[in-house]
Amino acid sequence: MTDNNPDKQPGHENREYWRANIRLMSGLLLVWFLVSFGCGILWVDYLNQWHFFGFKLGFWFSQQGSIVVFVILIFVYAWRMNQLDKVHGVDEQE
Amino acid sequence: MSAQVLTYLFVGLSFALYIGIAIWSRSSSTSEFYVAGGHVHPLANGAATAADWMSAASYLSMAxxxxxxxxxxxxxxxxxTGGYVLLALLLAPYLRKFNKFTVPDFVGDRYYSQAARLVAVVCVIFISFTYVAGQMRGVGVVFSRFLEVDINTGVVIGMGIVFFYAVLGGMKGITYTQVAQYCVLIFAYLVPAIFISLTLTNNPIPMLGLGSTLAAEPVYLLDKLDGLTTELGMTAFTAGNKSTIDMFFITAALMAGxxxxxxxxxxxxxxxxxxxxRISAGYxxxxxxxxYTTAPAVAAFARVNIINAMDGLHYSEAPEWFGKWENSGLIAWIDKNNDGEIQYRGGAAMEQKPVYDLGRGASGERLLTNKITSNDNELYIDRDIIVLAHPEIAQLPNWVVALVAAGGLAAALSTAAGLLLVISTAIAHDLLKKTFRPNITERQELRYARLAAAVAIAIAGLFGIYPPGFVAEVVAFAFGLAAASFFPVILLGIFSTRMNKEAAISGMLTGLIFTFSYIVYFKFISPETNSAAHWWLGISPEGIGSLGMILNFMVSFVVMRITPPPPQEVQDLVQHIRVPQARPSSQ
Incomplete structure (x- = not known):
């Protein structure tokens, strides 16, 4: 490892920051995929055997549930990333 | 007051508001014209993004x-909606850190190539014009139906309004007008939905009303609707006709697009x-x-109300709105069994969209020249009128009907303005300043941007007045092409330091050519074969952008491995945009 390794240049901290970011992002995108493409499309008929209030469950995921989860995912991401920025000392200062 | 007087009043008031905001927030620099100086509060940007995004298609057509x-x-x-998760997690924060004006800016700088920048500019202009044509048409339709002016006059009025605040205000003017337009459109969408939800289910929240029992009987609304649709020989409401693979690919294309x-x-x-x-994408x-969570409720309510109001109704007793929409050519009735009553059943009532001859039938209905189908269904209702007609179908007060028209205009105008600004920026900034005339001053660039916006509005207006017959067909292009070109190129540009010029250009071209050819083949060259049996892997032209995107990724991965890595300063740029604010490494 020499000093001009591009990954190292902006400081070791940034590399750790980027890894933590990728981990968080992958987890959230997995949920994103499971609720929309999973529950809303691939398993929709299977889930429709159960009811959620007046909805068939799969139908609910595809028409409303997935959208609600999307909103939550973005807010979780924004909140966790702001924390990560601070922990790794890369948050924006005025 | 009559619905028409109220519509004039509401539309007039909302337009006065937009113009007032435009005067208050004029742009005086290119930075203000292109990106509102980068000073917009995240919540205001969230509202502006929502209005920008929700077009005539979301507001008028989706439900x-x-x-x-x-x-x-x-x-x-x-x-x-799912596309916003991708945007927030994968693109928005990094593009913000990149801190330039446009998407072609990013593509040109990240891939150190004027050719890549030009491909991006062409895509931006094509995608945006495709989209804006539909908006101007939407403006014309609302004007002609509710204000009873000619569609063309409506388009010209719409052009005048957009011209005023887009050319004068640029992004700054547009942003604050869009915030106002969001408020108008969401209010106008929710009020009738709440009224109808209360009447049908006793639940004031339409999103929950969709899952409630009916006010009239202790049966869940959706179960009742499934029953009604099945009984009339239609596909049950909560069951679909599309194959799983097609649903999967279309949804993916719309998200990435x-x-x-x-x-x-x-x-x-x-x-x-x-x-x-980050947070702005959340807002x-x-x-x-x-x-979007109200839309499925509005849809189900409308279906119930239409079945209840229409099936078995004698034509002579049809309400006033029925005749008005019939006169606009968006509702048609063919008395197949000559009993004077409307039978609403499964299947299309006739082939193609209605074409009227000038005569009237035995009951006074407008006669058609279309080939009649052999099923029992006698009713044709254009999908685009559901949101506009529903308040009348549900017999809501006149002021609600008027409100819906103002909301539809807000949705169409806000999207049109956003798109026109992107077109003018692409021409003034990406084409002139960055490519052909790098020596122009900021004042000149701003003048060119205004001029480009004015020309773009005129062209968009022409599309609205003389709609090319293929507008609906080409919308599939906009999403498919965005998914197959921009999404992979921007994503890899951020997440791979190894991604280079050669990979970006070959990937974009592969995605574009593949997606473009597939859509052109099925929509224009051989439209008679446009059915699941002939589609490749059962994927419709609407969803093919996903496959184009996958091909783009594959080609990029291969090419970047067999060509030299990007120059050091580009790799440094990638490291730079990944971190909100780097500290000196001594820390």
């Missing part, structure tokens, strides 16, 4: 499509900080979700 397609409509609900649409991406250049870009999606 209508779901009303008639039921479960299949989910591809729009998920596709047009949403994340790659230039007029949405550019909104995230207008907030002050990286953290604002935008909450505000969008308000409409």
């Amino acid at each position: 209508g499509i779901i009303a008639f397609e039921g479960a299949d409509g989910a591809r729009y609900l998920m596709g047009w 949403t994340a790659g649409l230039p007029h949405v991406i550019v909104r995230f250049f207008t907030v002050p900080r990286v953290r604002d870009a 935008a999606l909450v505000l969008i979700a308000l409409l």
Whole structure:
């Protein structure tokens, strides 16, 4: 490892920051995929055997549930990333 | 007061508001014209993004499509919201840190190539014009139906309004007008939905009303609707007709396309900080979700109301709105069994869209020259009128009917303005300043940007007055092409330091040519074979952008491994945009 390794240049901290970011992002995108493409499309008929209030469950995921989860995912991401920025000392200062 | 007087009043008031805001927020520099100076509060940007994003298609057409397609409509609900997750997690914060004006800026700088910049500019202009044509048409339709002016006059009035605040105000003017337009459109969408939800289910919240029991009998609304539709020989509302693989690919194309649409991406250049870009995407999606979770409720309510109001009704007793929409050519009735009553059943009542001859039939209905189908269905209702007609179908007060028209105009105008700004920026900034005339001063560039916006508005207006017959067909292009070109190129540009010019250009071209050819083949060259049996892997032209995107990724991965890595300064740029604010490494 020499000093001009591009990954190292902006400081070791940034590399750790980027890894933590990728981990968080992958987890959230997995949920994103499971609720929309999973529950809303691939398993929709299977889930429709159960009811959620007046909805068939799969139908609910595809028409409303997935959208609600999307909103939550973005807010979780924004909140966790702001924390990560601070922990790794890369948050924006005025 | 009559609905028409009230419509004039509401539309007039909302227009006065937009013009007032435009005068208050004029742009005086290119930075203000392109990205509102980068000073927009994240919540205001969220509202502006929501208005920018929710077009005439979301406001006027989507609930209508779901009303008639039921479960299949989910591809729009998920596709047009799920893209914001991709945008917020994968693109927006990094593009904000990049801190330039446009998507071609990013492509040109990241791939150190004027050729890549030019391909991006051409895509931006093509995608945006495709989109804007539909908006101007939507403006014309609302004007002609509710204000009873000629469609062309309506388009010209709409052009005048957009011209005023887009050319004068640039992005700054547009942003604050869009905030006002969001408020108008969401209010106008929710009020009738709440009224109808109360009448049908006793639940004042339409999103929950969809899952409630009916006010008239202790049966869940959706179960009742499934029963009604099955009884009349239609597909059950909560069951779909589309294959799983097609649903999957269409939804994916709409999501990636949403994340790659230039007029949405550019909104995230207008907030002050990286953290604002993240949260702003969240605000935008909450505000969008308000409409998108209401839409399926409006759709189901409308379907119930139409079946109840129409089936078995004698034509002579049809309400006033029926005749008005029939006169606009958006409702048609063929008395197949000559009993004078409307039979509403499964299947299309006739082939193609209605073409009227000038005569009237035995009951006074407008006669058609279309080939009549052999099923029992006698009723044709254009999907695009559901949102506009529903308040009348549900017999809501006149002021609600008027409000819906003002909301429809807000949705169409806000999207049109955002798109026109992207077009003018692409021409003045990306083409002139960055490519052909790098020596122009900022004052000159600003003048060119205004001129380009004015020309773009005129062209968009012409599209509205003389709609090319293929507008609906080419909308599939906009999403498919954005998904197959911009999304992979921007994503890899951020997440791979190894991604280089050669890979970007070959990937974009592969995605574009593949997607373009597939859509052109099925929509224009051989439209008679446009059915599941002939589609490759059963994927419709609407969903083919996903496959184009996968091909783009594959080609990029291969090419970047066999060509030299990008120059050091580009690799440093990638490291730079990944971190909100780097500290000196001594820390």
